[in-house]
Amino acid sequence: MEYEPMIQSVLDEIDRRITEDIGADELARAANYSIYHFRRVFMDLTGTPVSSYVTRRKLEHALYELSQGKRIIDVAMDYGFETHAGFTKAFKKHYGYPPSLYCLRMTASPPEKVTLNSVKLKRGGIALTPYIIEMTPFTVAGRTNRHKISNVKRTADIPAFDFDPGSDWEPLLSDTNRLFSKSKHCEVQMCYDVDENTGEFLYFVGRGVTHPDDLKNILPDMVRHEITGLYAVFSTPPVLDDQLEQTIRAAWNNVLTEWLPNSEFEYDETRKDYEYHDYRVHGWYFGGKKQMDICIPIRLREEAGRKARERDIEFWEDEMKLRGQR
Numbered sequence: 001m002e003y004e005p006m007i008q009s010v011l012d013e014i015d016r017r018i019t020e021d022i023g024a025d026e027l028a029r030a031a032n033y034s035i036y037h038f039r040r041v042f043m044d045l046t047g048t049p050v051s052s053y054v055t056r057r058k059l060e061h062a063l064y065e066l067s068q069g070k071r072i073i074d075v076a077m078d079y080g081f082e083t084h085a086g087f088t089k090a091f092k093k094h095y096g097y098p099p100s101l102y103c104l105r106m107t108a109s110p111p112e113k114v115t116l117n118s119v120k121l122k123r124g125g126i127a128l129t130p131y132i133i134e135m136t137p138f139t140v141a142g143r144t145n146r147h148k149i150s151n152v153k154r155t156a157d158i159p160a161f162d163f164d165p166g167s168d169w170e171p172l173l174s175d176t177n178r179l180f181s182k183s184k185h186c187e188v189q190m191c192y193d194v195d196e197n198t199g200e201f202l203y204f205v206g207r208g209v210t211h212p213d214d215l216k217n218i219l220p221d222m223v224r225h226e227i228t229g230l231y232a233v234f235s236t237p238p239v240l241d242d243q244l245e246q247t248i249r250a251a252w253n254n255v256l257t258e259w260l261p262n263s264e265f266e267y268d269e270t271r272k273d274y275e276y277h278d279y280r281v282h283g284w285y286f287g288g289k290k291q292m293d294i295c296i297p298i299r300l301r302e303e304a305g306r307k308a309r310e311r312d313i314e315f316w317e318d319e320m321k322l323r324g325q326r
Contacts, residue, residue, distance in 0.1 A: 004116060006031050007045045011114045014054055018061050021080050024050040045116060055090055060111045062087070066103050072196050096260040096301070097267030100194040104201060105252045128254050130232040132265075132298070137228040140188045140274075141180070141218045142206020143172040148199050172205040179219070182211035187277040190225070229271055232259075232296045238280075238289035248275075251294055264301055271297035 010027055027050065028038035042050050058079045065075045076087030091099045173187065186208040193202045204223060209215055218224060236244075236251045260267065267273075276293040283290045 003041045022054050104191050128234045130234045139209040140206040141209050141222045141224045144202045144204045144223050147203050176207040179217040180207050180209050180214040183214045184210045189275045190272050232298050234294040238286035238291045244290050265298040266301045268297040268299040
């Protein structure tokens with residue numbers, strides 16, 4: 001197609017000037033097209049408006065910088081977002097969750113060279129389809145300790161706390177089996193309260209307390225969380241023990257880079273995400289293979305909610321018309 005070389009050169013130019021303020025009008029002038037024609041051609045060939053593509057590409061580069069331990073405010077300034085709030089707003093609008101969650105859960109790679117064949121968001125890792133559920137409220141109780149992100153090479157390594165004999169999780173859970181013996185067997189892990197200046201966060205390990213008799217056994221020094229509300233639950237595929245860590249990382253990658261950015265939902269920051277480990281993670285099912293769940297608190301995006309309300313109004317208007325004709 002005659003426009004493909006021109007659009008490819010524009011993609012290359014955007015990458016060369018990724019930290020600059022890049023406007024669609026100057027890209028159109030450089031390509032020697034009217035702004036209207038340029039925008040239409042760019043949209044036709046990439047599937048993305050020019051301004052949205054530039055923002056997305058800046059965020060992809062910024063993600064890598066964040067994964068290397070740079071502060072969010074410094075990354076925001078480097079890529080032209082001017083303020084921490086401006087960067088966070090753009091990030092949440094595109095990805096559906098705050099940048100601190102990405103810092104905790106992902107280790108990014110340097111952005112690859114973009115071609116027209118790869119310009120749309122790639123589907124990587126494991127393709128997971130969640131089930132959406134309004135959680136029956138339940139309590140989790142356990143203990144926390146403080147970690148620094150750099151100490152664990154970002155929390156692509158945090159799930160590995162489960163499987164590393166030298167890690168801190170075991171003493172945190174040491175007495176929960178005895179205290180909550182009547183409750184369903186499940187372990188819950190959370191990472192939260194990220195300090196963007198120091199890179200420190202709280203790592204929580206606890207047990208589900210699902211039996212009323214066990215609630216009175218929660219000790220004063222334990223941390224307690226109430227799980228409730230709407231969640232997207234992703235079950236990792238059953239794998240052998242030596243594949244579990246890699247599978248959990250790939251699952252988080254799919255959730256944060258693929259499912260949330262492209263869904264009608266966004267991350268609900270008023271509640272906490274968690275990893276859920278029950279009997280499946282011990283390999284007692286699936287012929288010795290292991291499985292666990294990633295649970296993401298969600299709410300409907302504002303735009304999706306608006307469209308849903310419009311559909312409801314349209315439905316009831318049509319329904320009233322039909323009733324009036326009977």
